[in-house]
Amino acid sequence: MEKEIDFEKHLKNAIQEERKLQVSFFDLVSKFEKKISNFDFENNSILISDYFYSGNGQKNIMKSLISENKVNKENCREYSTKEGNLKYDFKGVYFFLLDNKPFYVGISKGVIGRICQHLKGKNHNTSSLAYKLGLLRYEYLNNKKHLGKRKELNFVTEVEPVKQFLQKQKIAWISIDNDEELYLFEIYCSMKFKTILNSFETH
Template sequence: MNYKNELYPNDLSFVLKSAEDLAVRIVEKLNDDSCKKVKELYNEIDGRIKRNKEIFNELGYVPNTFLKTNSLSMKNNEFKGLYIFGEEIDDKIIPVYVGISRSVFRRLKQHAWGKKHNECTLAYLKTKYQFESEGKQFYRIISTEEDMLPAKLLIRNFKVVLVNIENDYELYFLEVALAGIFKTKWNSFKTH
C-alpha cells in the first residue's frame, strides 16, 4: 500500500492477463459497425463543438466522475478511463493510440478540435512528424492551427472506444500495457 492507502495488485500476471483480454475486446469493438468516429460523437452548435450526450449514452459511455461545473458546484459530467483511437488500414480498424484521462469527453474534443499544441497533442505530434519526414523544420511557436488541421481532420475520422477505469493504478498500467500489446504508432512514454 502506498502513502495514500492505495492498494497494489497482489498478482501482476493477473493484471497483464486482464489487459490482454481487454485488448481483444477493444479490437472487436473498433471493428464493429456500431463503433463511432470521433466526429460522430460531437455536434457543432452555434460555432461551438458540443458533446452529443445521446450518442454517448446509447454507447454506454455515461458520466462516471465529478468535475467542477463552476466555482460552487460539482457535477457528475465526465468520463474517467481509457480511449483508444483506431484507424482503417487494409480494411481493418487498427488501434493507433491509447490515451487516458479523468475527463475523456473533453479530451476527445481537444484532440480533434483543440486550438493549442498542448490541447491537440496527437495532432501536434502528427504534424511535427509530417514536417520532419518532409525535411522541413518544425517549431512549436510558429506551428499554427492551420498547420495542424489535416491531422485534426484525420483524428476526427478515427474510430474510438472508451473504457471506464476508476482505479488509477489500473488506468496508468493499462495505458502502457495496451500500447505495448497493440504496438500503437502514436504512443510515446518519454517524460516531460
Template structure:
C-alpha cells in the same frame, strides 16, 4: 522536532492498493479481446462535430449505448461547477488500424481537446501528427520551440484528419488499471505514436 518526526512518518507510509499488480494485469489479454476496439468504435464526426457541446455529446453516447449510465460520474470544476464525464481509455482508429491510445478521467472533454484545442498541450495528438507532416515535407525534424510551431499550417489539417477517424472508448474506474492498460494496449496494438519517454 515533532513536526519533522510526523513528516517523516507520513513520507514513509506504504501505499495501499485495492488490487495487486498481478491481479490487475492477469486479465488484460481477455479485457482487450472483449473491448475489441476495431469492432466497437464510433465515427468521431457523428458525435463530436463542431457545434456539439459536451452535454449533447454525452446524451447521444448514452442513447447509442457507447456509455452506460453507471459509467458517468460528476466532478467539480475549479470554478465550482458540477460537470459529468467518463473515466477511461480511448483509441483513435484509422480504418481498421489503431493509431493512438490515451487515458483520461474526462473522456468526452479530452476527445474534444484533441479535436478543437488550440495549443500543443490540448491538441497533443494533432500536434505530433503536424510534426510528422513537417518532417516529411521539409526533409528534417522541427527543432524550434513548441509554441512557435506553425499551428494553423501544420496542426489544423491534422485535427481535420482526426475528425474523419473513428474512436473507441472503454470506461475504467481504477487508476492503476487505467495506466497499466494504456501501456499494454499501446504495445499490443503497436501504436508507435504513443511515447512513454520521460522529459
C-alpha cells in the same frame, strides 16, 4: 523547536505508512490480455465525425452517446477540473483507430472531454495528438523535421489541417475507474499495438 521535532516524527510516520491498493499489481496486469483480446474494436467504435463535429459541444455529445447506449451512464460522474469547473464524464482509456486498429492510446478522468480537446483544442497542449500529426505533416511538406520548440510549430497552418484527417477516423473507449489499472493499461495497450504516436519518455 520542540514542535519541529514532533513534526519530524509525524512526517516519518506519515511517509512510512503504506498506500492501500485496491488490487495487486499482478492481479491487474494478469487480466490485461484477456480484457483487450475480448474487446471488439469494430463494433464498439464510433465514427468521429458523427459526434465531434464543429458546433457540437461536449454536453450534447455526452447526451447523444448516452441516449444511443454508446456510453454507459452508470460509469459517468460529476467531477471538478483544475479550473474548478464541473464536468460530467467517465474515466477510462480511449483509442483512436485507423482501419479498426489503434494508432494512439490515451487515458483521462474525463474521456469525452479529452477527445474534444484533441479534436477541437486551440493549442499544442490541449490538441497533443493533432500536434504530433502536425509534426509529420511539417516533415512531409518540408523534407525535414521541425527542430524548434513545441510552440514554434505554427498551430493554424500545420496542426489544424490534420484535424480533418482525424475527423475521418473512428474512436473507441473502455471505462476504467481504478487509477493504477488505468495507467498500466495505457502502457500495455500502447506496447501491444505498437502505437508510434505514444511516448512515455520523461520531460
